[in-house]
Amino acid sequence: MAFSLQTLRLASSIPSSVLRLASLPNKTLTLSSFTYSIRKPSSSLGLIVRAVSVASSSLVEEEKVSKPQWKATIDFKWIRDNKDAVFQNIKNRNSVVDLELVLQLYEKLLTLQKEVERLRGERNVVANKMKGKLESSERQKLIEEGKNLKEVLATLEENLVQLTDKLQQEAQCVPNMAHPDVPIGGEDCSALRKMVGSPREFSFPVKDHVQLGKELDLFDFDSAAEVSGSKFYYLRNEAVMLEMGLTNWAISKVMRKGFTPLITPEIVRSTIVEKCGFQPRGTNTQVYSIEGSDQCLIGTAEIPVGGMHMDSILSDSVLPLKYVAYSHCFRTEAGAAGTATRGLYRVHQFSKVEMFILCRPEDSDAYHEELIRIEEDLFSSLGLHFKTLDMASGDLGAPAYRKYDIEAWMPGLGRYGEISSASNCTDYQSRRLGIRYRPSSSEASPNSKKGKANSGPTQFVHTLNATACAVPRMIVCLLENFQQEDGSVIIPEPLRPFMGGIERISPKNK
Incomplete structure (x- = not known):
């Protein structure tokens, strides 16, 4: 778990409410390496921006997560609001699904989406300021701030893509809800x-039927086994x-x-x-x-x-x-x-x-x-x-x-x-x-x-x-x-x- 020295120093001053974003079960995810160059922030929001970047990076497994080839339109809000019923349904079906992980990934996705939208808004504010008449020093300051926002946004947007893929991968395993009259238990x-x-x-x-088929000359399992393998047949x-x-x-x-x-x-x-x-x-x-x-x-x-x-x-x-x-x-x-x-x-x-x-x-x-x-x-x-x-x-x-x-x-x-x-x-x-x-x-x-x-x-x-x-x-x-x-x-x-x-x-x- 290698971090740049700059990242570690920033982390020491991050509010605990932001650091909590990085908590996930150790058995599933680990905190992966995450480094990028940091210029002097143009505002006090720089530390929190980078903190969210560090936190969101923890959502990526050390082994590369395969990107889903498609996305299901899953109602994550409904799953979150009906967590107990969904959990019981998973249990009743004997399904292998980590619902807690799905919900944690969903909450982190919402947080990261909000942060990305907020930074996009800040970037637009900076861009609008650049359109007016400015002193050279002020323009240079805005240019630096715009570069910082662009770099951080690029990192967060990549993390957002990876987080979305991971959420899809886990949530696609959640089974359908069962009819309320479905008997609970195994096949018996x-x-x-x-x-x-x-x-x-x-x-x-x-x-x-095997004996009947042999006597009536209806099946040939032996030849099919030689030609194709077991559990094949000729009619x-x-x-x-x-x-x-x-x-x-x-x-x-x-x-x-x-x-x-x-x-x-x-x-x-x-x-x-x-x-x-x-x-x-x-x-x-x-x-x-x-x-x-x-x-x-x-x-x-x-x-x-x-x-x-x-x-x-x-x-x-x-x-x-x-x-x-x-x-x-x-x-x-x-x-x-x-x-x-x-x-x-x-x-x-x-x-x-x-x-x-x-x-x-x-x-x-x-x-x-x-x-x-x-x-x-x-x-x-x-x-x-x-x-x-x-x-x-x-x-x-x-x-x-x-x-x-x-x-x-x-x-x-x-x-x-x-x-x-x-x-x-x-x-x-x-x-x-x-x-x-x-x-x-x-x-x-x-x-x-x-x-x-x-x-x-x-x-x-x-x-x-x-x-x-x-x-x-x-x-x-x-x-x-x-x-x-x-x-x-x-x-x-x-x-x-x-x-x-x-x-x-x-x-x-x-």
Whole structure:
């Protein structure tokens, strides 16, 4: 911690109220080296100016802080004013966030911003004085004072940039607030919302989907492991038709509810992944990153669909925007292992049909209910036995305000397995993606970019997402629930028109 001799001498005369600006937890930040030339101050404010410079420099870590590539529009004042509620929400979610650090950085940012604005005002005063008729000595004195202010401002403005970046880096980890009715605790504390049907009773030994797939020649895990690695697979024969049938069935059913169909890019910039609330870096990430680039493979179509309207101002008249998107999804499934994840249940690549809604804030709860009803109707129509859960706080991802999961009975696995979820993310994603709307009759188009819409107050939209069909797990459910004693599998009637009329998958040797 090297300081210039001049800086140390100045610090000895700094008021304690200013020195307190430099206090931060030792475990996180340290006081870094900070030196610059000091001319004789032209006013008694010089010492305090330099004191704030020294104090603000303590906000920079010894190791260089990586500058965020984007800035979320976070309501820091709301977080400060509701500190206790935010802290409890972080605790309930088991999130790793240093809220005290966020609040301390925010207070220091406010102090530094005020000081920068004050010095800019002084600089303008000096500049105005220079415009009048002055004695040579007086003009020289003002020139010196202007130089001093310019140098100190340059230092403080750089510190302001670094402090803003550090605050963003820490605050972007703060999760969304949870709905007041969300159960508190881990996944086991989730509340039952609805139970549909009952487990099928079998008069013969039940097979799991892996055995059924082998006997019906539907999967090839061994070749996929040789070609791609574990948790990959080939689909064969009727399984190919089943995937395509499920996809087309889900899209056509959801389109009738007013959703616009999409096929999305499956590679996106890592910043889009971050803005949607996912972590593309770190040892426990579920995201595949492309080495040597700023791009990632998507884990869900929610990411490219959310990014489609990034930095847009939408007209009130176009809301809600409802999309149903098909994509392949890629997940590392870090840490996933065991018999409960064998076969198709947990894989690295799969097809999925995803619903996504952008709406006015006051409508998001109602659309959340609409999404879960669509999911329940879809799975009920196939004759599946499932339960809908209001997920507990410890199972909510950072963006989710509330999340409903649907778990279907999988007799071969002997347990319920998640096949779908529906989340209301309120304005968590839109504040990061920069998606606003104008609550009026303005004529902004759905794709009008930032700065090109009519003037007037705007608000952040709310975003929601829900799974219409995660194909591999649906295949698990269908094979295990509709298996027959002769080894065949009955195809539910709603899917048959989308599979070329196939009614049954039978063993090839019969």
